[in-house]
Amino acid sequence: MTTGQRRTETLYEISLAIRQRGSLAETARAALSAYVDHLDCSAGAVLERTTGPSYDLVAAVPSDATDLEAYEQAHRRLQRRRDRTDRERFPLSARSSDETRYWLFELPGFGVVFLAGDALDRQTAHALDAVNEQFAAACRNARETEQLRAERDRFEAIFDAIQEPIVTAVYKDNEPIIRRVNDTFLDVFGYDEAEVIGMSVNDLIVPDDQTQRTEARGIDEQLASGEPVTREIRRQTTDGMRDFLLRAVPVDADDSNEYVGIYVDITTKGRQRRFEWLYNETREILASKDTETICEHTIATSRELIDFSRAAVYLYDRDEEALVPAATTGGSHEWEQYTDDGSVAWDVYRSGPRWFEDLSNCERTVPCGEKHGSALFVPLGEHGVLMMSTDEPGSFEETDFQVAKLLAVIVETALDRALREQGLEEIQSITRRILDAEDHEDAARGVLDQLPNVLDMPISSIWRYDGADDALEPIAMSDGALELVDEVPTFSGDESIAWRAFNDGETKLVSDVPSHGAVYNEETPLHSEIIMPLGDFGVLVTASTRRGSFSEGERRLLETLAANVETAMRLVSRRHERDLLDQVIARVLRHNLRNDLNVIQGHATALTDHEESRAHAEAIIEHCENLQKTAQNARRMREIVESSGETTTLSLPEAVDHALRRITDHFPDTDLTVEVESTPRIVAHPALPTAIEQLLENSIEHGRSSDAAVGIRVFEEGDTAVVEITDDGPGIPQEELDILDQHGESALEHGSGAGLWMVDRVVEYSNATIEFNTDDGTTVRLRFDAA
Numbered sequence: 001m002t003t004g005q006r007r008t009e010t011l012y013e014i015s016l017a018i019r020q021r022g023s024l025a026e027t028a029r030a031a032l033s034a035y036v037d038h039l040d041c042s043a044g045a046v047l048e049r050t051t052g053p054s055y056d057l058v059a060a061v062p063s064d065a066t067d068l069e070a071y072e073q074a075h076r077r078l079q080r081r082r083d084r085t086d087r088e089r090f091p092l093s094a095r096s097s098d099e100t101r102y103w104l105f106e107l108p109g110f111g112v113v114f115l116a117g118d119a120l121d122r123q124t125a126h127a128l129d130a131v132n133e134q135f136a137a138a139c140r141n142a143r144e145t146e147q148l149r150a151e152r153d154r155f156e157a158i159f160d161a162i163q164e165p166i167v168t169a170v171y172k173d174n175e176p177i178i179r180r181v182n183d184t185f186l187d188v189f190g191y192d193e194a195e196v197i198g199m200s201v202n203d204l205i206v207p208d209d210q211t212q213r214t215e216a217r218g219i220d221e222q223l224a225s226g227e228p229v230t231r232e233i234r235r236q237t238t239d240g241m242r243d244f245l246l247r248a249v250p251v252d253a254d255d256s257n258e259y260v261g262i263y264v265d266i267t268t269k270g271r272q273r274r275f276e277w278l279y280n281e282t283r284e285i286l287a288s289k290d291t292e293t294i295c296e297h298t299i300a301t302s303r304e305l306i307d308f309s310r311a312a313v314y315l316y317d318r319d320e321e322a323l324v325p326a327a328t329t330g331g332s333h334e335w336e337q338y339t340d341d342g343s344v345a346w347d348v349y350r351s352g353p354r355w356f357e358d359l360s361n362c363e364r365t366v367p368c369g370e371k372h373g374s375a376l377f378v379p380l381g382e383h384g385v386l387m388m389s390t391d392e393p394g395s396f397e398e399t400d401f402q403v404a405k406l407l408a409v410i411v412e413t414a415l416d417r418a419l420r421e422q423g424l425e426e427i428q429s430i431t432r433r434i435l436d437a438e439d440h441e442d443a444a445r446g447v448l449d450q451l452p453n454v455l456d457m458p459i460s461s462i463w464r465y466d467g468a469d470d471a472l473e474p475i476a477m478s479d480g481a482l483e484l485v486d487e488v489p490t491f492s493g494d495e496s497i498a499w500r501a502f503n504d505g506e507t508k509l510v511s512d513v514p515s516h517g518a519v520y521n522e523e524t525p526l527h528s529e530i531i532m533p534l535g536d537f538g539v540l541v542t543a544s545t546r547r548g549s550f551s552e553g554e555r556r557l558l559e560t561l562a563a564n565v566e567t568a569m570r571l572v573s574r575r576h577e578r579d580l581l582d583q584v585i586a587r588v589l590r591h592n593l594r595n596d597l598n599v600i601q602g603h604a605t606a607l608t609d610h611e612e613s614r615a616h617a618e619a620i621i622e623h624c625e626n627l628q629k630t631a632q633n634a635r636r637m638r639e640i641v642e643s644s645g646e647t648t649t650l651s652l653p654e655a656v657d658h659a660l661r662r663i664t665d666h667f668p669d670t671d672l673t674v675e676v677e678s679t680p681r682i683v684a685h686p687a688l689p690t691a692i693e694q695l696l697e698n699s700i701e702h703g704r705s706s707d708a709a710v711g712i713r714v715f716e717e718g719d720t721a722v723v724e725i726t727d728d729g730p731g732i733p734q735e736e737l738d739i740l741d742q743h744g745e746s747a748l749e750h751g752s753g754a755g756l757w758m759v760d761r762v763v764e765y766s767n768a769t770i771e772f773n774t775d776d777g778t779t780v781r782l783r784f785d786a787a
Helices: 003-017 024-038 068-085 122-127 131-160 183-189 201-205 210-224 269-285 293-305 343-353 398-435 439-455 479-484 495-503 553-609 612-642 652-666 688-707 751-763
Strands: 045-048 053-060 094-095 101-107 111-116 166-172 177-182 229-237 239-251 257-265 308-318 324-327 354-357 375-379 383-387 459-466 471-478 508-509 528-533 538-544 648-651 672-676 681-684 710-717 719-726 769-773 778-785
Touching: 003 024, 003 122, 003 131, 003 177, 024 045, 024 053, 045 068, 045 131, 045 324, 053 068, 053 111, 068 101, 068 111, 094 166, 094 439, 101 131, 101 538, 101 688, 111 131, 111 495, 122 131, 122 166, 122 324, 131 495, 131 688, 166 210, 177 201, 177 471, 183 229, 210 229, 210 257, 210 495, 257 439, 269 398, 293 308, 293 324, 293 383, 293 398, 308 343, 324 343, 324 375, 324 383, 343 354, 343 375, 343 648, 343 652, 375 398, 383 398, 383 751, 398 439, 398 553, 439 471, 439 553, 459 479, 459 495, 471 495, 471 538, 495 508, 528 553, 538 553, 612 751, 648 652, 652 672, 652 681, 652 688, 652 710, 681 778, 688 710, 688 778, 751 769
Parallel strands: 672 710
Antiparallel strands: 045 053, 045 111, 094 101, 101 111, 166 177, 166 257, 229 239, 239 257, 308 324, 308 383, 354 375, 375 383, 459 471, 459 538, 508 528, 528 538, 648 681, 710 719, 719 778, 769 778
């Protein structure tokens, strides 16, 4: 079996172990164990990126892996990376102080995986991208599942407000054991909470009657099999035997058969009918897949629960900055949208439910403009408002108000779920579109062409980080954003919220932009924003002209989109780099091979015509050596580009010494002056010695005609480490320096620029800078941030 086949088999074995399990920790630990086992690593850990300045440990294999010096050093490196604006590219690799090799791989949209051990080679490390994406997706899904469970728990909590007895029980040994009850349950059945938790429901409230006991067992069997129960029963209460309508629904729990039961006193038949309708219609509302159906079911359910003349569901439309009627009991022409703050609908949307006994006393604008009768207004979370009204004052009771509030919570939950599912589908659509983008600008336009409509984010923009200027520069804006901004700013330093989000690597949800301490423009028309970092690429910003416009649910959706956009931008970059490499190598080989083969052919012809052939033979040998050098450069160029994301911590003097050893082997007679004034350590691409060698070779070759002396110097200047190469020759030709501005294959009008092209790539991959001065000879300076 070949090395490549073994690598493929290893990656396949790891991928088989990656799947969502019972919890995030279990998901991470199972996959991490496969990484460690199949890659022959000594230890590993998974860390989740938090909203603060640190990473949280999710799992470690073995459990004491966090005690390793390699782990501690890697963790410190992650902390430093988050504090820097010019972050190193993943994967990161280095040796710890105890000479243990460690690797840090990005889990996009989630965090980082740490591996320790010498068996992992560079080719396998770079082949892990797809597996890491799979691992990250499993972790994100596990985290989302845990959040959904938390949401389910919060949803259950709303039943504490219902004025009916409620119990949550789990079946153990076929007995319904109580986990939680509300206060009404305790009051009605006459117990303290400490008495009921852990007890059987049947032992507490089922009458000591064989018929009732048998009926209770039948109910248990039905619930344990996953079927809901609706049945009239008799139970013992503090007031004696009472008749109830039992509504019990199984809950999809991971580790047990659990159910929630509500006991509706059916002495009053009208109240019974209300809760029957609420129960049945709740299932319909929660099962609805789109907002239109949910709103229509809400109006129909409201009509059966509460006696009113008119009802409407208003939903917030961010594009219009208005509350817009989505479903009503009457013709749509009666119901206008509300764009101002002088209406009851906006008051309720911002502040909470209102009950008007007599609308004639209301000073605010009301729907349909009818200031008579009575009305109930309840907010639907961040989604909008539910309104019900009658023509007569005093038409509603306290029970109506409570039912309306309970219905609003159910509708809010349904809208949350529908918008989340719809949003995730739209995010997948956006992601598929931008994965085929030709460049970053095309990808950014693809996002902003769809984002305003599919996620109701009309004011959106994308900024890209420019390492040379150390600034965030805009590359695409939606039409809504362009209409609001006269001059599009560039962000740098610590002068803006966008820069802070990028620098901190965490999402910023700002509810009141003008009052924020880091606002870029205090006169901005934008009043709320969500700024999401796109890794090292830049930031995605969406905004609104209304304060507090965005919900936590929208934030989570946009963070998912941002993680996908970050991955897409990275893939576009890799594709661009590989295309560029193919263009450059093709140009180098085409030009050099053609020239050298022409010369070889000419000298070979001369050999057949002349007896004095020594000079021609030497020329043939020289040009053959040139061809060999061209092939070597092509190989080096490919190795550099294919490892573009790799950096390592190294000693700058050692990198210089490595380059000098190779140069003196090729040019033993060169007059080289070496000055090492300090010994800084830096983070750079592993091919840095090759780049320094290329610069030295350029100085030597271009200085031969004037017997030039070449010098190299290592020193520190402020917070930067510098390597400086000088010669007093005629200077590097301008056409070769043009390569550093053009980057692409068109820059290589002749093959001699290949060396400088490699230098340019290594400098960019190292997040360094390069300076040329050709006024008197040539001086080249490479500047790096100290590690």
